[in-house]
Every structure is written in C-alpha cells, then in structure tokens.
Amino acid sequence: MAGDTSMKSASANVAGPDIRSGRLSAAEYESRFSAAVPALDQQAALIESNRCYYCYDAPCIEACPTGIDIPGFIRKIATGNTAGAALRIYEQNIFGGSCARVCPTEILCEHSCVRMAEEGKPIPIGLLQRYATDHGTPANQHPFxxxxxxxxxxxxxxxxxxxxxxxxxxxxxxxxITVFEAREKLGGLNSYGVAEYKVPHGYAGHEVEFILGIGGIAVQTGKKLGRDIDLSALRRDFDAVFLGLGLSGVKALDCEGEQLAGVMNAVDYIANLRQTKDFAELPVGxxxxxxxGGNTAIDMAVQIKRLGAEEVALVYRRGAExxxxxxxxxxxxxxxGVVIRHWAQPLRLEGEGGRISRAVFERTALDQAGKLIGTGEQFALEADMVFKAIGQIFVADPLREESRDLLELKHGRIAADAEGRTSLDKVWAGGDCVAGGQDLTxxxxxxxxxxxxxxxxxLIQRAAA
Incomplete structure (x- = not known):
C-alpha cells in the first residue's frame, strides 16, 4: 500500500496534511451513499420467496434473536400479501425495517437456512424482510x-x-411511556452510528415516527441521565424504569500521540456524517x-473511502477470523478499496506541527500459550487522519449518587437477569448497556x-396484590 514506510526511513520528510472537504461532485456523493445493496423488485421477491421450503421447525426462526416467523412472512410475500408479511415481522420486531438492512443475516438466519446447507445459496431473508417492510407498511396508519x-x-x-x-x-x-433521550434525535445507532449506505438518515427518522405512531409515548430529548434527570427521581415518579443507555464511552489507544490533531473517534465522525445535510462539508484526508476490527471500524473505513480518501488502511491486532x-x-x-492489515497494534502516533502525520505499528503474534504479544518488528503508515474504533464502553457515572453505586454492575456493564431485571427494585435494563449482550441492533x-x-x-401482579 502507498504510504507504508519502514522504520529505516523514519527521518524522511512527510508531506503536509492533505485534509479538505468537497473532494467529490454532488452526483458522486449521491451515488456513493445510496443503498449499498439494491432492493428486490416485485418479480425478484416472488421468485426468491417461492424458493423457501416453509419449514415447520424452521432453523432460521431459531437463529433470529427476535424470533420472527420467517417462513410465515415469506409465504405471505409469495401469495402477494405484502401487508400481511410486514405485520408478521412487526409482531416480533417493530424495528423490522432497519434490522433488514443492518442485521448480519449471513451469520444468523441465512446461515441456518436449509437451502444454504443444500446449495450454498440461502433464501435472501434480509432482502425479503426489507421488501415486506418497505412495501407492506401502511401509510399514516399504525399496524397495532x-x-x-x-x-x-x-x-x-x-x-x-x-x-x-x-x-x-x-x-x-x-x-x-415517557422516553428520555440525551441527544436531540431518537433512534440511537440507527440515527447516529450506522453507515449511511446501510440505513439512510431519512429512513431512520421515518422508522422512529412509525414506532411512535402507536400513541401513548411522550418524548423528551436533550435529557441526559445524571445531568438533567436522576434514577432516584425516576423511581419515585414512575411505576417502572427501563434503561436502554447503550455504550457512550470510547476506548482509548493509550499510546503516545493520541491527542494530536487529526486523531479522532470513529463514532464521533460517523455521528457527524449521519447528521450532515451536505457530505461536501465533511473534512476528508x-x-x-x-x-x-469491528463493524464501526469497517463502516468508518468504507465511508471515508466513499467520501474521497485515496488511501484507507484498516489495521487490526489479530487475524481476520x-x-x-x-x-x-x-x-x-x-x-x-480498503486495505486490511492484520496482526499489528498501534505503538505510537507521530505528528508535525501538532498534527498527525504517521502511525507507527508493531507486528503481533500469538505465543505458545495463545497470548497476543508484540514481535518488536515495526512499520509506519503515513496518515492525514487516524480514526480510533477499538470498541465502546459503558459509562456508569449516571448510575452513581453520592459516591455509591445504585445498580450492580458486571464486567463493566449493568447486571440484569434474562428478563432485564436489575438489582434495583422497579428498574429493568436491556441492550448494549447490559452485561453479556450481543451488541447487535x-x-x-x-x-x-x-x-x-x-x-x-x-405491574399487573402489583396491582392485583
């Protein structure tokens, strides 16, 4: 890859940063940030739905975290009942539209498809779910x-x-219900963190409006737990509390040069990308x-490449598997066009004039005990921008009052049972903030x-007591 330099040339002059906005034309931005995977048309949806065996004990259902009746909704597509197919999906997953776009179906339902075992070509369940929710969702009318x-x-x-x-x-x-959200918009990662070419921002907002269409849900945005509201008051004023706090912290590299200009968190850049009205305004190196090595790293690398970066390298400390x-x-x-380099960990970040100019890595390997170690061999990549995407962490500060923990934590996240009950009466939790979660939408x-x-x-039992 261009820009790769050995440590022997460490003193070589590095060109100044080349970071600017508007690298592409408006037409190129529109093309590069349209849906990455084309939707099925009616004919393709009918053909694919008729490939399904409609298994009675369908392994695809078992593989779906929300338990959608996959053969049931596919059969409805095959018979032309698209609205019925969408309803069958929403019965188990009200986010069926966005999940059809972001779910790793290749390791979930489609991986378990009988057709996959027979032919190596599963039913395209994700695309069929997208077809059903796109075409079968009633306009201006909630299905429930x-x-x-x-x-x-x-x-x-x-x-x-x-x-x-x-x-x-x-x-x-x-x-x-009253929903308290720290940001100005609802939707979580669908609005702020998922790649634009997977879930367009307009779609995320439309889906939120659809979900709120059930009625009975008041929304207060700009309300952050620990700053504008506190857990003790919520327990006092409400009959129950659910915490879906997500992961608000970002892991640090803990290496020299991390504070240089041009070094930033991938999640912050993606959030800005998701909110911008003009991709040409975004700085691109x-x-x-x-x-x-996770989905955020991939989304960051692909999107910055699509924004016009000439050379993009994704570096991960272990192997592809x-x-x-x-x-x-x-x-x-x-x-x-992203170059993925495995078996390397960041050693230090170097800069000129306070701005990042190169990232130095150490090659890694596994010792006989299977522990990751540095080999001592180094290489450097010239860089105008470096994005950190090594994982997010749960910030428990809002769950502390007067230097005491209000909730039991486990492995740095909220401890909860299989139904989301926490250690605190009247408080449930779920999603990425709970220990043992899959970190999937x-x-x-x-x-x-x-x-x-x-x-x-x-609540029913409490009322009957």
Whole structure:
C-alpha cells in the first residue's frame, strides 16, 4: 500500500496534511451513499420467496434473536400479501425495517437456512424482510392498536432500538411511556452510528415516527441521565424504569500521540456524517488509517473511502477470523478499496506541527500459550487522519449518587437477569448497556421487548396484590 514506510526511513520528510472537504461532485456523493445493496423488485421477491421450503421447525426462526416467523412472512410475500408479511415481522420486531438492512443475516438466519446447507445459496431473508417492510407498511396508519389505558407510567431512558422497542410494547399494552433521550434525535445507532449506505438518515427518522405512531409515548430529548434527570427521581415518579443507555464511552489507544490533531473517534465522525445535510462539508484526508476490527471500524473505513480518501488502511491486532466484523463486512470493505492489515497494534502516533502525520505499528503474534504479544518488528503508515474504533464502553457515572453505586454492575456493564431485571427494585435494563449482550441492533430490540413484557407482568401482579 502507498504510504507504508519502514522504520529505516523514519527521518524522511512527510508531506503536509492533505485534509479538505468537497473532494467529490454532488452526483458522486449521491451515488456513493445510496443503498449499498439494491432492493428486490416485485418479480425478484416472488421468485426468491417461492424458493423457501416453509419449514415447520424452521432453523432460521431459531437463529433470529427476535424470533420472527420467517417462513410465515415469506409465504405471505409469495401469495402477494405484502401487508400481511410486514405485520408478521412487526409482531416480533417493530424495528423490522432497519434490522433488514443492518442485521448480519449471513451469520444468523441465512446461515441456518436449509437451502444454504443444500446449495450454498440461502433464501435472501434480509432482502425479503426489507421488501415486506418497505412495501407492506401502511401509510399514516399504525399496524397495532393500544389496549385499554392502565394508568401506569413507565420511564424509558434511552431512545435507541432497545428503549423504543420497550416503549412501543408497553404502549401497546396500555401503559403511558415517557422516553428520555440525551441527544436531540431518537433512534440511537440507527440515527447516529450506522453507515449511511446501510440505513439512510431519512429512513431512520421515518422508522422512529412509525414506532411512535402507536400513541401513548411522550418524548423528551436533550435529557441526559445524571445531568438533567436522576434514577432516584425516576423511581419515585414512575411505576417502572427501563434503561436502554447503550455504550457512550470510547476506548482509548493509550499510546503516545493520541491527542494530536487529526486523531479522532470513529463514532464521533460517523455521528457527524449521519447528521450532515451536505457530505461536501465533511473534512476528508487523502491518507487515512482506521484502527479496529469491528463493524464501526469497517463502516468508518468504507465511508471515508466513499467520501474521497485515496488511501484507507484498516489495521487490526489479530487475524481476520478474530475480527468481530463478519467476513461479509470485511469483503465489502476490500471491494470498496480498503486495505486490511492484520496482526499489528498501534505503538505510537507521530505528528508535525501538532498534527498527525504517521502511525507507527508493531507486528503481533500469538505465543505458545495463545497470548497476543508484540514481535518488536515495526512499520509506519503515513496518515492525514487516524480514526480510533477499538470498541465502546459503558459509562456508569449516571448510575452513581453520592459516591455509591445504585445498580450492580458486571464486567463493566449493568447486571440484569434474562428478563432485564436489575438489582434495583422497579428498574429493568436491556441492550448494549447490559452485561453479556450481543451488541447487535436485533438483540437490543429483543431485550427491550422481553423487558417490556416483564414490566407489564410485574405491574399487573402489583396491582392485583
């Protein structure tokens, strides 16, 4: 890859930073940030849906975290009942539209498809789900109605997939919900963190409006737990509380030069990208390095390449099989011109005039005990921009009052049982903020749904006592 220099040339002059906006034409931006995977048209949807065996004990259902009746909705597509197909999806996953776009179906439902075992070509479940939700969702009419109003009030902290799935389910059961969201928009990662070519920002906003269409859900944005609201007050003022806080912290590289200008968190850049009205306003380097091996790293690398960066390298400390990004995502990055370099860890970041100019890495390997070690061999990549994408962490500060923990934590996240109950009475939690979570949108939706059912049962039992 161009820009790769050995340590022997460490004293060589490095060209100044080449960071600017507007690298591409308006037409190029529009083309590069349209849907990465084309949607199925009606004919293709009918052909693919008729390939399904409609298995009775369908392994694809077992592989779906939300338990969608996959053969059921596919059969409805095959018979021309697209609205019925969408309803069947929403019964288990109210975020069925965005999940159809972001779910790693290649390792979930499609991986378990019987056709995959027979032919190596599964039913394109994700694309069929996208077809059903795109064409079968009623306009200006919510597919579900609320039960009789119970008079119970539940606070939902966090307006991402877990929080909104919980809020929707509880509203449908007749409870009144108030969603508190720290940001100015609801949607969580769908609005701020997912690649634009997967879930266009307009779609994310439309989906939020669709979910709120059930009624009974009040929204307060710009309300951050620990700053504008506190858990003790919520427990006092509401009958139950659900925490869908996500992961608000970003892991540091802990290496020299991390504070140089041009070194930034990938999640922050992606959030800005998601909110911008004009891609031409975004700063883009000519030579970019992304450090990490998950979906955020892939999304960052691909999007900066599509924004006009000439050289993009993604560097990961272990091998391809250890990356949390699927092989499908890794292949997609390579197809977009991203060079993935394995078995290397950041050693230091160097700069000129206070700005990043090169990233120095040490090659890694596994010792006989299987522990990752540095080999001592180094190499450097010239860079105008370096993005950190080595993982996000849960920030527990809002759950502390007067120097004491309000909730039990486990492995740095909230400890909760299978139904989302925490160590604190009247408080449930779900999604990425809970220990043991999968950090997938579809898993967060399921966690919110399960917690909502548990909260509903608890309120009913409490009222009957």
């Amino acid at each position: 109605s609320r039960a009789a109003v119970t008079g119970k009030r539940i606070a939902v902290v966090g307006g991402g997939p877990a929080g909104l799935a919980c809020a929707h389910r509880l509203a449908m059961q007749g409870h009144d 000519r030579r970019v390095v992304v450090i990490g 250890s990356m949390s990004a699927t092989y499908h995502e890794q292949a997609f990055a390579k197809e977009n 579809v898993a967060a939706v399921q966690a919110g749904k399960v917690a909502a059912d548990a909260i509903h049962r608890a």
